[in-house]
Amino acid sequence: MEYTIGSVAPIFLAPFTAFVINAFVGKKLPRQGDWLSVLAIFISFLFSFRIFMDFVGGSFATDYYIHKVFTWFDLSSGNQNFKVEMGIYIDQMTSIMLLMVTGVATMIHLFSTWYMHDDVRYGKFFVYLSLFTSGMLGLVLSDNLLSLFIFWEIMGFCSYSLIGFYYEKEKAGDASIKAFMTTRVGDVFLLLGMVAIWQVVGNVSFVDIYAAIAEGKFAGQQVLGISLATFTAFCVFMGTIGKSAQFPLQVWLPDAMMGPTPCSALIHAATMVAAGVYLSLRMYPLMVAGDLTHFIALIGAITAFGAATIALVQTDLKAVLAFSTISQLGYMVMGVGVGSYNAAFMHVITHAVFKACLFLSAGSIIHSVHEQEMPKLGGLRKKLPFTFIAMMACTLAIAGVPFFAGFVSKDRILGDALYWGLFSGQSKVWAIVPILGFAGAFLTAFYMFRMMFLIFFGQPRDKHLYDHCHQEHIGFNSNIPLLILTVFTLGFWYAGSLTGQNIVKVFGAKTEWFKILVEAPKVEKFINHPREEFGFVDTRLKTDLPVAVYEHQSGFVGVNPENEHGLHSAHVIGAIASIFIALSGIFLAYLMYVKRSVKPLAESFRGYTTTLQNRYYFDNFYVGRVIQKGLIPFNRFLSWLDSGVYDRYAVDGWASVNRFLFRISKWFDDVIVDSIGVDGTGVAVNLMNLILRIVQSGKIQFYFVVLIVTLAGYVWTFKF
């Protein structure tokens, strides 16, 4: 397929155009322009699907990419050279990501037309939704860190606005500012990392960064006492920590649930938060070069386990999902850290599908029952059968039950982590990562089924709510989107073959298209890569370099092909363990919440429950201590110092001293030098004196006379 600007740009431009039109004239359009947003994202989906089929259905070539650039602005002049290029970069990962984003977003747009129907700000919601999707698609298409950062922040803005969508609520304001500021902590580091990379590489396009890594440009340099590669990798990874709500910046995501549920599904589950992981994957060679992988794995494991424990005690339906999102993002980050590039990315995709579906199901429940506290629900499976089916499939997927998508991806991450932690020959201390991972998997199965049992099983706990819930009927924009997403929670889509030629093999599951197509970038092939201006010619590159050369060079201890046997056995052990763990988690939840033969957690571990309900006191620490007891009093003190001390005593005091001197000089002038004139006291002091007298005269007419006379004289002496 021939790639022209016209075959790629609409992916970004369609939703962006919808945003612009809806922002200006949306209110005047029929149905407030929602159809425009839906249509736009569907157009993006079609174009994305075309690219996807070209990459996946085509040759199975892993070293095939498209890279085109144009100049955004150019500051070169004289001896100075500096220009900023923007462009698109499409490879296998991009093509899959595009399909996922547009596909999930289409479903969510469709669902929103039902869910948001009665909202007073219906049109505005779609304005933000379109801006957001164009931002996310722009990010995926970006060929460089700068444009990635631009779209990254635009998404942050949309997230901010949608969390604060119900702005009558004071709490929505708090949540939105918390989300923006917490992610901004990561963002400023990302900006710093980008600046540092720019200095080394000369620009920030991905292919040039890869080439620079391969050429060893990052080696041997120091910044602030640490190696340049580690510094830049850390800064970039801070962006991931912020955006993907990793420990210790995880605090914003649960509060982000103040926003409308479809926006939670799109932004805070499927796409924006996953963009953080996407960034880490894109910059994976840098993470390896900077020796940051152990740190990344640890952060991921802590997040995966920690968030899962908090999810255990949540009673709010959306809060459970929020913590589960944090936890799952932790698995992805852990995957990046342990070198499970392929599976980490697969988890981005599978998680996006099932978590979006879970949130939409939650939306469906909230819309039907008008209640999101789980203790008040119960027995809803008869009233909401389709939602139940969708949510059940997704729960099975997230819990890691075989044949579902979550199992395929999570099991691979866990298997790789197990190998990385125990069999790869590094210090056994790192076994903590797979241990936390497996423990988190157990908790995931448990809390997800706790949620399912509390909502759909047993007797309705609030009869009134139950009776007011309408019987669910099939509807094209209410539960059809859920059911479509449900189809893609099945595992074979990802593990089997999906190509044009090999479609027969889908059920044979021998050909793993995902595994073949997605692999960590081989940085060597980017050295002296061809560079094309936006024209109408592809930059297709094929080389025969050996796989993962740079991994050996940098002493990387991740998944490495030399120890194929160890990897295989780790995967077998991992798979058996995770199946067992998932099933036992489900069984325990069954015992507690259906059979009620085991006492619920809250009763057995009362002290620990309080800690969990307070989310390990992170929010209290950040908001209560750091900001309210630290930053704000400090600022007030500084401000007092500025105006109350420095300005009042140093600046005004100096003026008073001068005034005193003027008095002396005036006295000196009047009494002693009187007739001699002003020359004796010095030019500066006299000018001051003069000004002061004018100031003190207080006659505005006089000022004008002076003004006009000066001006007139000035114009008069002047010769054109």
Added chain:
Amino acid sequence: MNGLLNWILWFPVIGMIAVLVIPKGNDNAIRWTSLVATAITFILTLVLYANFDESVAGMQPDFLVKVPWIEQFNIFYSLGIDGISLPMTILNGLLFFLCVMSSWTVEKNVKAYFALLLMLQSTVFGVFFSLDFFLFYVYWEVMLLPMFFLIGVWGGENREYAAVKFFLYTFFGSIVMLVGIIALYYATGKGVDSFNILAMHGGKFSELTVTIFGNVFSFEKLFFWAMFLGFAIKVPVFPFHTWLPHAHVQAPTAVSVILAGVLLKMGTYGFLRIAFPIFPAASVLYSDIIGALGLISVIYGALCAMAQDDVKKLVAYSSVSHMGFVMMGLAAMTVQGMNGAVLQMFNHGTSTAMMFLLIGVLYERSHHRWIVKPDGSKGFGGLYTQMPRYTVIFIIGMFASLGLPGLSGFISEALIFLGMYEKFTTMTVLAIIGLLIGAAYLLWMFKRMFFGEVNPEVSEYEDMNLREVAYMIPLCVAVIVFGIFPAPILNVMKASVGQLVDLLAKY
């Protein structure tokens, strides 16, 4: 095209004379006259832009004006424009036009108010056009007069203190600068070019020394500081910033806009036009200090802004913070940093003008500016619900101000960071704190004023009317368009800025 600069410079004065001729009491006639005068001036600046040759690094030869003025002292009426002054000129043309529209509601002594406003515009143009030191100084000083009266007569409750403080503080700076100008006059040998700014460019004074009380000083180093003080007070750089919050809080809306929008840029413009090219060796030598003061301004201004309960004071401190970025970009002396600094001068002009105009709009309804009143109750609250149109524009202005990518502030800040990193790595790392707090105080202010239930007091406010929206739209367009396509501004400035960077790179 020869006389275009003369027209731009003197058209506001023609407007002023017209306003003065109109008999008292015809307030509307005065307003319309001022509006037409500023509109035509603005159009003239656009004509200037249209005829600007981007490839010329120095002064545009087509627009040079040079006639003898005081021949005994070799003082010339000498005007010129290049890529550094053009963005400021357009900004000046635009902001005064919008300010006249925003001043429609001024009722106190209308005639004098508009006359002074027009006079102020002319003097600001004069500063940006002057190529003769004497002329530059005259405009630099004359500008203080209308500012003094505009703050002192039309200002808030504490206006006289603020006006005197503003006047004396900046006047002190200019006196020191005058010493530098006189020193340069003697250093050039009182010849034909002894007030010619351009002729002094290029580090001609690096060998000179001066002897004061028997001690030998380097001429360049000594008088660099003289110039520095004059300009740093104007910017204002920490620790010379304390006049700014007073002046801003007391000034009427339009004057705050002008003060933050263009007058502060005169300080950084002074560095670009005078201090750096005339004393390049000293500038390079002391760039660490300039950069460090810029960094302190960024963080200190942001921290102080966060503590303010008066929304106008908050934005005033944010100006200190944002101008600190400009200083850091200048100190970097790289192509990215310098271009970023000049772009930031323009972008801060538009975004901060939006903020001050919006606060003015609110003030006309509320007659107070408390985010939190002194008694601890909420000053506003629920503005989002009550004034949706206002809120949308406020969001655009606020996010442009905090540097959201896609809006104008981001590109200039990113360029400054890129320019700084190589030379000031540690400072760059610290400066990200400024970016962080820069977002915090604005969003926190926004949350406290706009979110939540509508306050009973707020429920009486009307949304922005047509006139108010009309003068906000050009600024909204500017922050959005230049956020997406910065090239139109960068292209005009890059040759001139590049020339300066090349000069500094030699030292």
